[in-house]
Amino acid sequence: MPTLAIDVMSGDLGAAECVPGALLALEQAPDLRLELVGKPETIEPLLAGASASLRARATIVAASDVVPMDELPRAAIRRRKASSMRIAIDRVKEGAALGCVSAGNTGALTAIAHFVLKTVPEVERAPIMSALPAAHGHAYMLDLGANVSATAEQLRQFALMGSIVARDVHGIAQPRVGLLNIGEEDIKGHETVQAANALIAASGLRYLGFIEGDDIFSGEVDVVVTDGFTGNVALKSMEGLARLIAGTMRAEFTRSLGSRAAALVARPVLKRVGAALDPRRYNGACMVGLRGVVVKSHGSADRTAFARAIALARNAAIHDIPGCVARALGPNGSLQGS
Amino acid sequence: MPTLAIDVMSGDLGAAECVPGALLALEQAPDLRLELVGKPETIEPLLAGASASLRARATIVAASDVVPMDELPRAAIRRRKASSMRIAIDRVKEGAALGCVSAGNTGALTAIAHFVLKTVPEVERAPIMSALPAAHGHAYMLDLGANVSATAEQLRQFALMGSIVARDVHGIAQPRVGLLNIGEEDIKGHETVQAANALIAASGLRYLGFIEGDDIFSGEVDVVVTDGFTGNVALKSMEGLARLIAGTMRAEFTRSLGSRAAALVARPVLKRVGAALDPRRYNGACMVGLRGVVVKSHGSADRTAFARAIALARNAAIHDIPGCVARALGPNGSLQGS
Numbered sequence: 248m249p250t251l252a253i254d255v256m257s258g259d260l261g262a263a264e265c266v267p268g269a270l271l272a273l274e275q276a277p278d279l280r281l282e283l284v285g286k287p288e289t290i291e292p293l294l295a296g297a298s299a300s301l302r303a304r305a306t307i308v309a310a311s312d313v314v315p316m317d318e319l320p321r322a323a324i325r326r327r328k329a330s331s332m333r334i335a336i337d338r339v340k341e342g343a344a345l346g347c348v349s350a351g352n353t354g355a356l357t358a359i360a361h362f363v364l365k366t367v368p369e370v371e372r373a374p375i376m377s378a379l380p381a382a383h384g385h386a387y388m389l390d391l392g393a394n395v396s397a398t399a400e401q402l403r404q405f406a407l408m409g410s411i412v413a414r415d416v417h418g419i420a421q422p423r424v425g426l427l428n429i430g431e432e433d434i435k436g437h438e439t440v441q442a443a444n445a446l447i448a449a450s451g452l453r454y455l456g457f458i459e460g461d462d463i464f465s466g467e468v469d470v471v472v473t474d475g476f477t478g479n480v481a482l483k484s485m486e487g488l489a490r491l492i493a494g495t496m497r498a499e500f501t502r503s504l505g506s507r508a509a510a511l512v513a514r515p516v517l518k519r520v521g522a523a524l525d526p527r528r529y530n531g532a533c534m535v536g537l538r539g540v541v542v543k544s545h546g547s548a549d550r551t552a553f554a555r556a557i558a559l560a561r562n563a564a565i566h567d568i569p570g571c572v573a574r575a576l577g578p579n580g581s582l583q584g585s
Numbered sequence: 586m587p588t589l590a591i592d593v594m595s596g597d598l599g600a601a602e603c604v605p606g607a608l609l610a611l612e613q614a615p616d617l618r619l620e621l622v623g624k625p626e627t628i629e630p631l632l633a634g635a636s637a638s639l640r641a642r643a644t645i646v647a648a649s650d651v652v653p654m655d656e657l658p659r660a661a662i663r664r665r666k667a668s669s670m671r672i673a674i675d676r677v678k679e680g681a682a683l684g685c686v687s688a689g690n691t692g693a694l695t696a697i698a699h700f701v702l703k704t705v706p707e708v709e710r711a712p713i714m715s716a717l718p719a720a721h722g723h724a725y726m727l728d729l730g731a732n733v734s735a736t737a738e739q740l741r742q743f744a745l746m747g748s749i750v751a752r753d754v755h756g757i758a759q760p761r762v763g764l765l766n767i768g769e770e771d772i773k774g775h776e777t778v779q780a781a782n783a784l785i786a787a788s789g790l791r792y793l794g795f796i797e798g799d800d801i802f803s804g805e806v807d808v809v810v811t812d813g814f815t816g817n818v819a820l821k822s823m824e825g826l827a828r829l830i831a832g833t834m835r836a837e838f839t840r841s842l843g844s845r846a847a848a849l850v851a852r853p854v855l856k857r858v859g860a861a862l863d864p865r866r867y868n869g870a871c872m873v874g875l876r877g878v879v880v881k882s883h884g885s886a887d888r889t890a891f892a893r894a895i896a897l898a899r900n901a902a903i904h905d906i907p908g909c910v911a912r913a914l915g916p917n918g919s920l921q922g923s
Binding site: 353354380381382392395396427428429430435436437459460461462463464465473475476477479480481482483484485486487488489490491492494495496499500502505506508509510512513515516517519520523524 | 691692718719720730733734765766767768773774775797798799800801802803811813814815817818819820821822823824825826827828829830832833834837838840843844846847848850851853854857858861862
């Protein structure tokens with residue numbers, strides 16, 4: 248029965264969504280136990296309505312502080328030792344929990360997770376990785392924003408780790424890996440992606456070479472590698488566009504009596520489209536390459552989305568991502584057989 | 586009557602779409618004259634069906650060569666002097682045309698345009714800028730991929746040029762400028778965006794500070810500044826996502842008899858949504874900061890989209906973007922009154 252430590256105090260919506268989200272996750276996974284890390288006086292009332300069987304699998308771990316959303320990473324390490332984020336990560340370090348989840352400040356989470364848990368040997372920096380919708384399934388993209396930049400060697404490590412997780416956790420036998428660039432021809436892009444291209448090509452992965460942003464969704468690539476700056480901007484841009492499209496649809500379908508009638512008829516179909524692309528289904532990004540499971544939830548996640556991030560952490564813990572990465576990255580950092 | 590030089594041989598679809606696109610642009614703008622640059626034997630047959638009045642405003646300018654899509658920028662400068670792309674740009678340099686349009690290789694177009702036309706004083710590198718759909722209107726984003734990287738000073742220049750074009754061409758009195766980053770707090774991001782943030786804040790622009798990818802579409806920013814690598818990846822990612830959403834809608838609306846009936850009822854509304862967000866409406870990105878108008882069309886543009894890129898070049902030429910930029914960027918590079 249895996250136990251996870253959940254920072255229920257962070258994110259834009261705080262405990263009001265995180266605690267119900269944790270209960271939802273417990274409901275969805277009967278084998279799960281959760282430590283709810285935060286202020287007991289805030290958490291207790293939010294558990295009041297929970298059934299005894301759910302309540303029995305949730306323990307409160309007291310944390311008196313919260314990392315603010317604008318805290319500098321280094322300051323968070325130094326000053327927030329009593330925060331819900333830090334204590335959730337400490338619980339993983341201590342072996343009390345197999346993994347942790349937080350919707351807090353990405354910079355602080357990255358810094359504290361690296362500081363407390365450390366990366367596995369051969370890994371310099373842990374990127375965050377998430378599934379995205381793609382034609383006929385999903386693509387897995389990393390780094391989505393844990394690090395503000397990446398060297399060619401770090402991009403090579405991202406490619407290796409992405410492949411391992413796609414294979415060992417998501418069951419893709421030979422993941423196809425692409426490196427994001429601004430042109431598909433080998434001649435394009437800056438020095439870092441050029442150097443990374445050569446390193447990844449020599450890594451023994453199933454490497455497609457450079458891909459462009461629109462290839463992410465084509466269904467022809469499983470693992471999309473990029474630095475955290477580009478990855479985060481691309482991810483947020485997609486979120487913004489999806490919201491604009493949804494808003495435009497809503498506006499057009501409510502514009503007149505006729506279009507409102509059309510909306511009524513089209514609703515079941517539109518609901519299916521919405522469900523297939525619902526960003527809440529894709530909430531939760533795994534920080535890969537640490538000696539423990541750390542999952543970052545979107546800051547604005549509601550309870551449904553937060554439960555999804557917990558389910559992802561459970562899956563990552565069950566599949567022992569840290570162990571998979573450590574075993575697969577040999578002394579030379581090349582992909583080893585599973 | 587503005588004359589533009591059109592490279593009708595480049596892009597994924599070549600003359601078969603570029604020549605009809607040019608005719609469409611002539612039809613839409615009765616004051617326009619076009620030089621169609623390319624192989625006469627290819628262009629002539631494609632003009633056969635055109636009315637005499639359109640034909641009278643189109644001149645063929647012979648070019649025997651075409652820049653391949655995978656040509657290295659420097660090689661394109663050296664070896665493609667007889668190409669349709671080069672001659673179209675030469676026509677601007679010679680004063681025969683007020684601007685040019687090409688759907689060719691972005692790297693080659695950027696290199697040849699910088700080499701032949703040069704940037705206006707105070708401008709180091711010319712970025713490409715395009716409108717994007719946003720809530721209640723548009724946002725203008727630059728650089729979308731002319732340059733693979735940008736220094737802080739270059740990002741400051743992009744902010745200035747973006748403001749000038751938004752004001753003088755698009756009529757936005759005091760454009761709100763944002764700098765793309767992976768967090769809105771001043772503490773986030775790498776050194777270059779940190780330094781650019783300080784420079785732009787001191788530039789006298791209406792500067793909102795850091796924005797994130799989803800803010801592009803919020804309607805709360807007019808000019809989005811980023812480097813060409815990040816901008817291009819974000820743009821292409823959005824294109825890919827839009828295509829995935831459209832594909833998912835098509836699949837769901839044709840899945841059963843019932844959903845096909847729903848599609849019939851919803852079609853007028855869906856058409857309005859599609860028209861509002863049609864990427865072809867947004868085709869054409871202006872290379873800003875050169876001593877001449879250069880517009881990059883999407884490589885896969887069809888005739889409708891290519892005509893839109895020509896209309897954009899006409900508008901840029903009429904508003905004399907090169908002159909606006911040169912006049913507004915004073916000796917210190919700060920924004921001057923119009």
